[in-house]
Structure formats: C-alpha cells, structure tokens
Amino acid sequence: MPEKEIENHKIAQVIENIHDxxxxxxxxxxxxxxxxxxxxxxxxxRVLRICRKKDIKSTIKYSNHGCTRQATNPQHS
Structure with missing residues (x-):
C-alpha cells in the first residue's frame, strides 16, 4: 500500500474513535x-473525504422553523 493510504487508514481509525x-x-x-x-x-x-468513505455523519437534528401558518389558524380574520 502507498504511504498516503496507510496514513489515511490510521487517521480513519482515530476519526472512528472520536465519532464513537x-x-x-x-x-x-x-x-x-x-x-x-x-x-x-x-x-x-481530507477529514470530510475519510468520513464520507466510512459513512460517518453527525447525528444532530435541526428543528424546523417554518414561516407559514396552518390553515386552521389563519393570521388574518
């Protein structure tokens, strides 16, 4: 294996530990x-490329701050 691949493999191990x-x-x-x-x-x-290859993603869920109102509660009356 080329030197870069070995280095990427070592970095990937550390990234997986951080993600765990x-x-x-x-x-x-x-x-x-x-x-x-x-x-x-x-x-x-480089970290993003390794994360994509190992399918590592953050688990943060964002709340939806929509600006539209529901039809049951119209703004105007």
Whole structure:
C-alpha cells in the first residue's frame, strides 16, 4: 500500500474513535479534535473525504422553523 493510504487508514481509525465517543460532532469538529488532542494536522477536506468513505455523519437534528401558518389558524380574520 502507498504511504498516503496507510496514513489515511490510521487517521480513519482515530476519526472512528472520536465519532464513537461523541457522535454529534461533524467533520469540522472532528478535525479540531485531531489537531488539539491527537497532534494530527490534516485539512478538513481530507477529514470530510475519510468520513464520507466510512459513512460517518453527525447525528444532530435541526428543528424546523417554518414561516407559514396552518390553515386552521389563519393570521388574518
């Protein structure tokens, strides 16, 4: 295997460990953790590529702030 693939495999293992500990983190915060706590300096695009390959996604659900009103409660009367 080429050197880059071996390095990507090692980074992927660390990314999986970070994701298992806190699945709410996206690729940007994972990259921050790699830099701060694991002394691995990588580009966020590389982390995103590895996350996509390993199917790692954050589990944050966003609430819907819709601007339309329901027909049962019209604004005008």
């Amino acid at each position: 500990e806190s699945p709410d983190k996206g690729y940007r915060r994972i990259r921050d953790d790699l830099e701060r706590y694991h002394d691995i300096n990588v580009n966020d695009k």
